[in-house]
């Protein structure tokens with residue numbers, strides 16, 4: 001597998017009985033990416049993540065994580081942090097005590113980690129070094145990283161759901177991983193909790209860590225991820241950079257001339273300038289602000305950066321615009337289009353490698 005790929009699979013499949021819940025996935029998660037793993041409930045995300053962590057054995061295919069085969073998880077798990085199910089902690093203990101116990105269980109702070117330096121050049125339980133003190137320092141570090149320092153000594157049972165999730169992420173961060181795998185970390189959170197997790201993931205990705213995070217809410221990952229893997233029914237729909245996916249769609253500029261008669265003329269002017277133009281008549285499918293809904297809309301297939309030039313062209317032709325606005329499809333629309341396009345027969349779309 002290429003060294004710039006943190007997760008690499010070929011034909012990765014999992015069958016339960018007759019059902020193939022993961023179906024020949026070729027994953028490529030670039031090193032350092034904040035990658036969203038998106039698909040509706042039951043799409044096969046959790047099963048895939050479990051296979052990547054050596055928790056579920058693939059039925060077919062190959063899978064490598066941080067350069068090591070999933071058949072030998074001990075080769076990469078000490079460099080991988082994961083939160084696969086909602087975190088389970090002791091409700092009567094503080095966040096700090098919970099983490100300390102986990103660190104102890106995982107052998108952090110007992111000795112140097114075999115295998116040498118990690119992403120930050122830190123060894124074993126982190127920069128703090130071995131021993132009880134090292135463990136304590138590492139726990140304090142991860143609590144700080146997830147923004148829980150001030151509540152660290154309160155009982156876990158008093159934490160909000162968002163804080164519980166953040167503590168779960170802190171636990172995953174204990175080994176100072178190069179790769180962080182999170183399964184639906186925002187599930188059940190309120191908007192404020194979702195924002196907190198988003199900010200945290202961005203910050204973590206900013207440190208150079210590869211973050212692979214699943215969600216069934218595309219709108220959520222659209223806002224934070226630079227890379228996306230979309231699956232449905234266990235099959236790949238799209239993988240690539242978010243910008244590539246958006247570029248696959250065509251952004252539009254919508255104009256309403258002040259005089260209805262000018263619509264055809266405006267379309268001619270813009271068409272002559274090389275743009276693909278359509279005129280949508282009143283009552284078309286696109287919802288328009290009430291003020292303009294009874295007027296023809298001239299639609300130019302062009303990125304929003306061209307809006308000032310288009311406006312100037314219209315002005316030069318003596319056409320005044322009642323309104324001009326840009327329409328950039330969001331990922332949700334693009335995703336729905338992608339799933340609609342494949343019409344039940346899910347095949348790989350452009351951008352997949």
Ligand SMILES: Nc1ncnc2c1ncn2[C@@H]1O[C@H](COP(=O)(O)OP(=O)(O)OP(=O)(O)O)[C@@H](O)[C@H]1O
Pocket residue numbers: 016021039040041042043044045046047048216
């Ligand atoms: N151990 C199992 N035995 C049988 N079927 C399973 C098993 N684990 C998962 N499945 C089935 O595999 C399909 C994919 O499940 P998976 O949990 O991977 O999906 P998901 O995309 O993570 O969805 P969700 O967000 O709902 O968890 C589901 O239909 C599920 O019922």
